[in-house]
Amino acid sequence: AQSVTQPDIHITVSEGASLELRCNYSYGATPYLFWYVQSPGQGLQLLLKYFSGDTLVQGIKGFEAEFKRSQSSFNLRKPSVHWSDAAEYFCAVSPPGGGNKLTFGTGTQLKVEL
């Protein structure tokens, strides 16, 4: 069965510092990959997605993620974090070919220190 692992439950970074959130997946084939963010009181918002092609994908709010097939990873990065980035981040996969039956990781709570 497919699974998604986000090894970091909480991460604290200083404003202006770089950020990397880790995500590893287990799947029989290369799934479609997603990162979502949930800010307090808000729904889940799609940051970016990877289906195929260029393994470095750009998303909204200055985020990017890199797909590494050999490591079954899809880590999220941002060069300089803003205080408004404090939120919970979820990595998710769906079966190859798409569809919105998503398998999520447990989430990483990001705290930003001013």
Add this chain to the structure above:
Amino acid sequence: EAGVTQFPSHSVIEKGQTVTLRCDPISGHDNLYWYRRVMGKEIKFLLHFVKESKQDESGMPNNRFLAERTGGTYSTLKVQPAELEDSGVYFCASSLQQTTEAFFGQGTRLTVV
């Protein structure tokens, strides 16, 4: 354009009672999904509607949960009778097609005491 709206935002009920959660998808979105996040765990898929039909209900935990989408517009998720382990945040999402982006609501936080 209004997003996905869920009612109520919070609900606290006693064990054994019934609760009904409602989801209003984005207008025109035929696909509607329910997910649940139990405290500290991952968000899990419950089921998927295409219009009024259940396309996939493989994630429904047991027969105490009943989802409906009469007329293919809004959906309800009823839990009857509620148990302590049903506590969590219930998310609804909708998409235009099965392969296009799913937009999520803000969730309903259900607490069973």
